[in-house]
Amino acid sequence: MGTVTRGTTNPNRLRRMDRWIAATHGTELRRAADPVAVDLGYGAAPWTAVELLHRLRTVAPRAHVVGVEIEPARVAAALPYERAGLVFRHGGFEIPIPQRPLLIRAANVLRQYAEGEVEAVWHRLCGRLAPADPATGARGGLLVEGTCDEIGRRHVWVALGPEGPRTVTFATRLGSLDRPSDLAERLPKALIHRNVPGEPVHAFLRDFDRAWAAAAPYASYGARQRWIRAVRDLTADWPVADGPVRWRQGEVTVRWEALAPRG
Numbered sequence: 642m643g644t645v646t647r648g649t650t651n652p653n654r655l656r657r658m659d660r661w662i663a664a665t666h667g668t669e670l671r672r673a674a675d676p677v678a679v680d681l682g683y684g685a686a687p688w689t690a691v692e693l694l695h696r697l698r699t700v701a702p703r704a705h706v707v708g709v710e711i712e713p714a715r716v717a718a719a720l721p722y723e724r725a726g727l728v729f730r731h732g733g734f735e736i737p738i739p740q741r742p743l744l745i746r747a748a749n750v751l752r753q754y755a756e757g758e759v760e761a762v763w764h765r766l767c768g769r770l771a772p773a774d775p776a777t778g779a780r781g782g783l784l785v786e787g788t789c790d791e792i793g794r795r796h797v798w799v800a801l802g803p804e805g806p807r808t809v810t811f812a813t814r815l816g817s818l819d820r821p822s823d824l825a826e827r828l829p830k831a832l833i834h835r836n837v838p839g840e841p842v843h844a845f846l847r848d849f850d851r852a853w854a855a856a857a858p859y860a861s862y863g864a865r866q867r868w869i870r871a872v873r874d875l876t877a878d879w880p881v882a883d884g885p886v887r888w889r890q891g892e893v894t895v896r897w898e899a900l901a902p903r904g
């Protein structure tokens with residue numbers, strides 16, 4: 642289910658997303674009976690699926706990955722890369738595996754669809770995630786859907802649970818940043834057309850640029866210190882959901898409700 646799109650990918654492109662997933666979702670993956678993760682739309686070569694397996698296994702040694710691609714030739718090209726814990730399947734948004742996955746990662750997939758299609762795709766994919774279990778406190782599976790540049794210096798992704806959207810994460814190589822709104826060009830499909838006055842994501846990036854400008858004196862200690870200072874200022878007005886350990890990585894995560902499109 643879905644449409645074949647360009648297969649552009651690169652080795653190590655999704656490292657920031659992989660590291661964030663390992664850090665924030667590692668506990669759920671570790672304690673699941675069958676910790677299966679899907680790399681949906683891995684592209685013309687299966688590098689991102691291979692790397693996802695390695696990075697997840699650092700926090701959840703039993704994790705395994707299914708690469709899913711809608712373009713059959715890309716599945717055939719990936720088969721030689723199968724190994725313990727990694728298989729490739731032809732398919733799309735239906736997610737052609739019997740299990741309910743603990744993770745579905747869709748990077749640079751929905752950007753090539755129409756904005757109006759996003760909600761239905763999210764709904765379908767969230768419906769395939771492992772459910773939450775109030776008896777054990779398990780939060781269930783995670784859908785991570787977002788966009789980055791060709792070499793992974795700038796990323797923005799939305800994280801969704803079985804219940805729907807939770808957070809938006811901005812992640813960047815700090816040395817490459819002029820101002821936080823440089824990340825606007827990598828907003829996921831649900832937000833990229835909403836970076837206009839009157840929309841919350843526009844107000845957020847405007848405030849982030851102001852906080853970054855006000856934190857200019859910290860630049861003499863390095864871009865990392867400047868970013869941390871700017872994010873700390875942002876917490877006065879925006880529901881930032883993470884803390885300095887993640888900010889040091891050039892990340893900030895904000896509650897979805899604060900950035901969700903109006904109307």
Ligand SMILES: C[S@@+](CC[C@H](N)C(=O)[O-])C[C@H]1O[C@@H](n2cnc3c(N)ncnc32)[C@H](O)[C@@H]1O
Nearest residue numbers: 643646648649650682683684711733734748749
């Ligand atoms: C731009 S590539 C992204 C590759 C990789 N995820 C990355 O970020 O480097 C997008 C890939 O998603 C695939 N794709 C698009 N819609 C899909 C769907 N519904 N199900 C599975 N794959 C899909 C396309 O065929 C294409 O190979």
